[in-house]
Amino acid sequence: MSELIEIERLTKRFGGFTAVDDISFTVARGEVLGFLGPNGAGKSTTMRMLAGFMPPSSGTARICGADIVDQPVAAKRHLGFLPEGAPTYPEMTVTGFLEFAGRIRGFAGSALDDRVAHAMLLTQLEGVRLQPIETLSKGFKRRVGLAQALLHDPPVLVLDEPTDGLDPNQKHEVRELIRRMAPEKAIVISTHILEEVGAVCTRAIIIARGRVVVDAPPAVLEEEGSTLDDVFRRLTLSEAATVTEDAS
Amino acid sequence: MAPALIVARRELAGYFATPVAYVFIVIFLVLAGALTFTLGNFFERGQADLQPFFAFVPWLFLFLVPALTMRLWAEERRLGTIELLLTLPLPQWQAVLGKFLAAWAFCAIALLLTFPLVVTVNLLGQPDNGVILSGYLGCLLVAGAYLAVGAAVSAMTKNQVIAFVLAVALCFVFGAAGSPVVTEFLSTRLPVLADIARGISVAERFGGFTRGLVAARDLVFFASFIGFFLFLNAVVLDHRKAD
Numbered sequence: 001m002s003e004l005i006e007i008e009r010l011t012k013r014f015g016g017f018t019a020v021d022d023i024s025f026t027v028a029r030g031e032v033l034g035f036l037g038p039n040g041a042g043k044s045t046t047m048r049m050l051a052g053f054m055p056p057s058s059g060t061a062r063i064c065g066a067d068i069v070d071q072p073v074a075a076k077r078h079l080g081f082l083p084e085g086a087p088t089y090p091e092m093t094v095t096g097f098l099e100f101a102g103r104i105r106g107f108a109g110s111a112l113d114d115r116v117a118h119a120m121l122l123t124q125l126e127g128v129r130l131q132p133i134e135t136l137s138k139g140f141k142r143r144v145g146l147a148q149a150l151l152h153d154p155p156v157l158v159l160d161e162p163t164d165g166l167d168p169n170q171k172h173e174v175r176e177l178i179r180r181m182a183p184e185k186a187i188v189i190s191t192h193i194l195e196e197v198g199a200v201c202t203r204a205i206i207i208a209r210g211r212v213v214v215d216a217p218p219a220v221l222e223e224e225g226s227t228l229d230d231v232f233r234r235l236t237l238s239e240a241a242t243v244t245e246d247a248s
Numbered sequence: 249m250a251p252a253l254i255v256a257r258r259e260l261a262g263y264f265a266t267p268v269a270y271v272f273i274v275i276f277l278v279l280a281g282a283l284t285f286t287l288g289n290f291f292e293r294g295q296a297d298l299q300p301f302f303a304f305v306p307w308l309f310l311f312l313v314p315a316l317t318m319r320l321w322a323e324e325r326r327l328g329t330i331e332l333l334l335t336l337p338l339p340q341w342q343a344v345l346g347k348f349l350a351a352w353a354f355c356a357i358a359l360l361l362t363f364p365l366v367v368t369v370n371l372l373g374q375p376d377n378g379v380i381l382s383g384y385l386g387c388l389l390v391a392g393a394y395l396a397v398g399a400a401v402s403a404m405t406k407n408q409v410i411a412f413v414l415a416v417a418l419c420f421v422f423g424a425a426g427s428p429v430v431t432e433f434l435s436t437r438l439p440v441l442a443d444i445a446r447g448i449s450v451a452e453r454f455g456g457f458t459r460g461l462v463a464a465r466d467l468v469f470f471a472s473f474i475g476f477f478l479f480l481n482a483v484v485l486d487h488r489k490a491d
């Protein structure tokens with residue numbers, strides 16, 4: 001089975017408002033999917049459903065074959081998730097926080113220590129291992145969130161804006177990390193930074209107002225318009241334009 | 249280790265990482281001591297027992313427990329860590345149970361720190377330590393009941409002030425339901441309701457424990473009471489977690 005993520009007609013409504021509208025796609029091992037869209041397009045909502053935080057209004061998804069609605073705990077075991085903004089418990093130390101996540105994931109003793117040490121190595125956190133997270137800079141906090149997502153070496157990674165708020169060097173490091181892990185995993189990263197897509201993604205999906213408007217490799221997108229930037233603006237704005245026409 | 253215990257351990261450490269825990273414990277100890285020795289006439293009564301103390305503890309919990317629970321889920325929402333916690337591979341009820349257990353253990357610690365009272369009565373006279381022990385057990389169960397109510401309320405609203413006021417009000421209802429004022433008022437008008445009021449009254453059940461009676465049906469009452477509100481907590485959380 002190479003399709004590690006299968007999303008099937010996933011829909012989320014908040015009252016009368018449809019935030020995610022009938023989205024379907026699959027992601028195979030080795031793929032890095034860039035999930036693009038303007039703010040409010042429904043990227044985070046899609047990822048939250050995928051991670052089992054929000055139940056879908058209709059449709060479903062499977063992670064490594066485990067249904068997110070029927071087998072939520074099994075699905076979560078295969079998944080590493082970085083929520084938007086990389087939330088962490090501020091009073092905990094980096095090690096304490098990672099050990100907590102590791103224990104919940106069933107590690108104990110020396111296996112736990114090894115996991116935590118390895119995750120800190122990958123995200124270059126050793127220097128701050130005993131520091132309370134609240135005393136860290138934004139870039140370090142982001143890496144703590146990332147380390148938590150990588151801890152159990154999951155086959156599927158869902159990262160909501162992993163490089164948001166990082167300086168150029170840190171962005172580079174995170175992208176390198178993603179590139180290194182890419183061959184054995186299915187990775188979805190959401191972003192509104194378009195250069196990122198060219199840098200790490202093997203495929204891009206652009207969503208606007210909860211719908212998929214494009215699904216193609218970044219190279220193909222660039223040929224279509226002059227730059228990725230133009231394509232993005234054209235697709236997401238034209239979508240908005242049709243809507244205002246409908247409304248009038 | 250069960251996921252609930254891992255969550256509880258993290259939570260409990262979190263309490264002591266902030267001044268909230270110490271403020272709570274100091275206020276609890278000062279008030280419990282002051283009320284027992286002044287209003288409770290601890291010495292003047294001339295009896296070697298902790299009845300005055302046990303009379304005040306539920307009233308202290310009425311305000312202190314909601315202060316503890318109002319931030320239980322609100323804080324997770326504010327920090328966004330709720331998204332992290334509930335996407336880790338643990339059943340949601342284990343997260344609910346873990347947070348409850350941590351708060352309960354915290355109340356147990358606060359109660360344990362009142363041990364000088366026990367030492368004092370034992371130095372001054374020959375109290376029935378069995379009664380004292382069952383009184384403490386009753387206090388712990390009242391704390392658990394109020395915690396379960398407060399936790400469920402905190403899952404309903406992000407606003408900590410509303411969570412506090414609502415939890416105090418609800419705990420008051422369950423605390424006061426069996427008091428003579430309420431039951432006498434009800435029994436003249438609606439006798440059925442008076443029985444129900446006595447049936448759901450936390451205070452009524454607590455009374456037995458302070459007299460040294462540990463009855464199975466009272467234990468079952470507290471277990472079902474706590475279980476019900478934890479269940480409610482899980483259900484509400486499931487619907488409101490993303491708000």
Ligand SMILES: Nc1ncnc2c1ncn2[C@@H]1O[C@H](COP(=O)(O)OP(=O)(O)O)[C@@H](O)[C@H]1O
Binds near residue numbers: 037041045491
């Ligand atoms: N819990 C919620 N309740 C109501 N509306 C929501 C909720 N979460 C997200 N939305 C709305 O859904 C839309 C998509 O949000 P989101 O998925 O966060 O977008 P993105 O991550 O692409 O910026 C937005 O209009 C947002 O206001």
Ligand SMILES: [Mg+2]
Binds near residue numbers: 045084
């Ligand atoms: Mg978002």
